[in-house]
Amino acid sequence: MSELKNIVKERLEKDADACLCLKNEEGTVLPVLICDVDSPDLDGVEIGDERYPLGKILIELQKEYPERRFAVFVRGCDERALIELAKLDQLDLDKVVMVGVACGAEQAEACGCSRPYPSEIAVGDKVEAAPDREFIEEVESLTEEERRELWRSHFSRCIKCYGCRNICPMCFCKECSLEDPHLVEPGLIPPEFPSFHIIRAMDMAGRCIDCGLCEEACPADIPLRSIYRKMQEVMEDKLDYRPGEDLESKNPLSFLGTETDIEKLEEVE
Amino acid sequence: MAEEEKNVAGEEEVKILAFLCNWCSYAGADLAGVSRLQYPANVLDVRVMCTGTISPYFVIKAFQEGMDGVLVAGCHIGDCHYLKGNYMTAKRFGVLREALKFMGLEEGRIRLEWVSAAEGEKYAEVIRDFTEQIKALGPSPLRKKGAGKAGAVKA
Numbered sequence: 321m322s323e324l325k326n327i328v329k330e331r332l333e334k335d336a337d338a339c340l341c342l343k344n345e346e347g348t349v350l351p352v353l354i355c356d357v358d359s360p361d362l363d364g365v366e367i368g369d370e371r372y373p374l375g376k377i378l379i380e381l382q383k384e385y386p387e388r389r390f391a392v393f394v395r396g397c398d399e400r401a402l403i404e405l406a407k408l409d410q411l412d413l414d415k416v417v418m419v420g421v422a423c424g425a426e427q428a429e430a431c432g433c434s435r436p437y438p439s440e441i442a443v444g445d446k447v448e449a450a451p452d453r454e455f456i457e458e459v460e461s462l463t464e465e466e467r468r469e470l471w472r473s474h475f476s477r478c479i480k481c482y483g484c485r486n487i488c489p490m491c492f493c494k495e496c497s498l499e500d501p502h503l504v505e506p507g508l509i510p511p512e513f514p515s516f517h518i519i520r521a522m523d524m525a526g527r528c529i530d531c532g533l534c535e536e537a538c539p540a541d542i543p544l545r546s547i548y549r550k551m552q553e554v555m556e557d558k559l560d561y562r563p564g565e566d567l568e569s570k571n572p573l574s575f576l577g578t579e580t581d582i583e584k585l586e587e588v589e
Numbered sequence: 590m591a592e593e594e595k596n597v598a599g600e601e602e603v604k605i606l607a608f609l610c611n612w613c614s615y616a617g618a619d620l621a622g623v624s625r626l627q628y629p630a631n632v633l634d635v636r637v638m639c640t641g642t643i644s645p646y647f648v649i650k651a652f653q654e655g656m657d658g659v660l661v662a663g664c665h666i667g668d669c670h671y672l673k674g675n676y677m678t679a680k681r682f683g684v685l686r687e688a689l690k691f692m693g694l695e696e697g698r699i700r701l702e703w704v705s706a707a708e709g710e711k712y713a714e715v716i717r718d719f720t721e722q723i724k725a726l727g728p729s730p731l732r733k734k735g736a737g738k739a740g741a742v743k744a
Contacts, residue, residue, distance in 0.1 A: 462693070463693075467691070468692065468695075469693075471692045502650070503646055503650060513731070514731070515652075515653055517692070518649050518688055518692070521688045525688070526684075550691045551688060554683075554687040554688075558680075572680055573680055576677055577680070578676075585679050585680065587679040587682055587683050588679050
């Protein structure tokens, strides 16, 4: 793809010291950092169906080289992730050049994200999509006990690989509650129902940008994304917050706020 | 946790953990005590400086450790000793309640109440009402020795 190659070259010549992208190495897609225009990696640069939480690599890169400017290819979900990470003081967006990639129609539909395109698109054409609420509606139509048994059976397959956390673009803590022996008993498989998953759901509230990588990574096919998406809906309905939407609004669970922030809650009479 | 407690009739007693804020609800509970108001003895109190310090993890942990209900009581909105601590409580509990609801975990087992230092009668009433509610729900399905651990392997 010479188009991509030209974009990378242009960024490197104009405003970036290095470009973080994905390359295809004999069928395996992996992240690569291209630092100069003659790099042999340039030929393999690819934007396929594979996704990768590049924001996590960017955090490490910025720690190591705080003065450098990095260009990075972002899909709609990546852009939301970078914005949310910046608000959480993990990234300095002034030193990041985002190259927008719109997901193709087929991919957008398969992924079911509500905004499969970034704010500025350099590659691909914008496709509108509607978020997939089928499973959430199915769960909500069940009785309380049926819901509990449904989740119990899903979570009984969990092998506690931490794949959902490791792949999550929004997870960056050095100390993770999921590894706290007081909250999650070490050595117990499957992890206790429901604490492991409630802890993660609560941490994802106001943070999950709905990329769906957790569900893709889960070896036990647990419908994790629907839980976090539900949390996202709750945050929007009750606290008017949509993670990754803009740089100004802050996660209401991260600061005390004002009385108007809480007026939609039934807890406040 | 201690062995299951049973009442005189041989029925299993439900256990409720109450997080009370130091400035309002704990004083309210104290007032209920000195006023000799009657309320069920199923409640264990934990005094915290502000309800805003209560992480949802504490609530989950309480259920893990065998509690059947968790009550969080703090100052009325606008009366917080730390001005806005209870805003955080309201937000967190609103979200936690929805998470429990979505997973079918009987969100009626958590309760958030605002009880001031002058509301001894309200505190007693809240405890009476909440205990009745938890008794109707029965012992929590999330108790450690319950089905949650059945079939689990210790690696």
